[in-house]
Amino acid sequence: MNPFDTYAIEEGVRLKERFNSGNNGNLDVEVIAVSMGPPQAEEVLKESISLGVDSGLLLSDRAFAGADTWATAATLARAIKKIDDYKLIILGKQTFDGDTGQVGPELAHKLNLPFIGYVSSILEIDYKKVKVKRLMEDRYEIIETRLPAAISVGKDINVPRVPSLRGKLKAKKAEIPVWDKNCLDIKEKEAGLSGSYTKVIKIFTPKVKHEVKIIKGSADEQVNELYKELKELGVI
Amino acid sequence: MRYFLTEEQQMIIDICRQIVDERIIPARAELDEKGIFPTEILKEVGKSDLFRLFVPEEYGGMGTGIFEVCIATEELSRGDMGVATSYAASGLGFIPILIYGSEEQKKKYLPQLASGEKLAAFGLTESEAGSDVGGIRTTAKLDGDYYILNGTKQWITNGGEADIYTIFAMTDPGKGARGASTFIVERDTPGFNFGKKEDKLGIRSSATRELIFTDCKIPRENIITREGMGFIIAMKTFDQSRPAVGAQAVGVAQAALEEALNYSKIRKQFGAAISSFQAIQHMLADMATNVEAARALIYQTAKVIDSGEKNIGRLSAMSKLFASDMAMKVTIDAVQILGGYGYMKDYPVERMMRDAKITQIYEGTNQIQRNIIALDLIKRGVL
């Protein structure tokens, strides 16, 4: 499982427990884990059930292969529209490999929902709105928005639990429905490689070239020399 | 080496390993050093359903056998025996309710213990009554609809942390062992207080405390079965719980063996890894063989108990005796293999050696286990 998704799942399950304990009024909360991926992604969805999620849903079709973030968001959006009665979409803040962090905002855009990224705490939530706190580079922000909405979370939001034995047994028996392109009523050109605006051509580690210049002399001479160099480079 | 485990049993092991790796190992040195009770870790253990194992499904449990409790205890003990002791002691505390409690008592207490929301403790030992449990002086006097408890229990695991206590007290002091009874006492009952918390050699993250009863009034219906059944309940409870003490011993010994083996491969002396020296190899071989033998005896005992066999006292005592003596030797040898480093707190084996010692003492010392085994041999023959 993508590490950031473990926090999203934990937060979903905690919300359910919060509502079920009656602290937020007695709402019937159901947590559904949705994943687009190859048939093997079923395992990840089962894992999420062992962690307390109610059910899993796999979006899988050859036509979905090679999707970039936009096509992924498009496919997820179709599925979520079909689920229909949803209040909050929680995403991991980014994937472990692609690292773009784009799927969340794109999905929200497609569904016409408010999006709040990098949420570090859900302060208040009821049937109509959610109030969250998020950590920016230099400040905290507290934002309230109406529901439905989408948020993304990182590792500062919670410590994911260890699966339970009953959860694991439930996961073992669980049937994960698979929705394909027909089921989602999504056109081939919207999904997968053909629905993608971007294509990864090559992945490589950039060669870092270090140019080292050692400045010698007394401390005063070194400072003067360094000052001259930096000035020439336009840094100061 | 793995036994023929069912998928569910393997799941139990996987869950325990995740708890050990993610929660226990990063915390254990500090828990030991400062003697901190592992509240958060036990909550996680509870959320993972591990307290539910042995409890029947109708009381919120999972209705497994002692075998499952043993594999869970073994795995947790690989991480920290203080945590494993606190886990197992809650089980020890609720076994009397499980095997002799009334329907009402089971319904009232087992679900919250099975969920791990509450912990239990088992209060038998007193300052003057250790091996000789017939010497307990705590009394319970019937007064209308209540029993009035007076006396002090000593060295009670989970004391002060648990919510539900099964307490052994004399209802008929003149009758000796036949005059004892067992009661369920809830934490906040007036007249029930906690004495000092012990500073111990090992299992330092577990809480060991005095329980003090001063005219402590408990409802009459809190007696387990009837007056005079106390010692039968205690003995039957130990028959069921002792294999789990053996499982603690196997777990801590396994952990020490793993540390010693890994270290022997990286430590170089005289230009070679110490694992290339036959003296070290033979120690490792003996350690591994003994761990495996003890594990086999524990698993066998647990399976026999789970099969419903009635005469389990001898086997249960054997499993605890053999595994705990084994664990003491294996953990001492692990320190020896690590040499001076093994003696330092920077490595975990000195703690494992300190922790292992308790398995030879509690739930009946190993001398008492030998007494049980010998008496049963003489009474029933070799079988």
Ligand SMILES: Cc1cc2nc3c(=O)[nH]c(=O)nc-3n(C[C@H](O)[C@H](O)[C@H](O)COP(=O)(O)OP(=O)(O)OC[C@H]3O[C@@H](n4cnc5c(N)ncnc54)[C@H](O)[C@@H]3O)c2cc1C
């Ligand atoms: C950390 C810790 C946790 C504990 N947790 C609990 C708990 O949760 N609940 C509880 O009720 N108790 C608990 N105990 C008590 C424990 O069960 C007793 O310590 C144990 O039964 C031994 O009693 P004792 O220490 O008084 O030793 P003693 O009975 O005084 O024994 C001293 C020595 O004499 C030997 N001896 C005694 N009688 C005989 C005999 N007949 N034949 C041969 N040798 C004999 C013993 O083996 C031992 O070597 C705990 C103890 C410790 C140290």
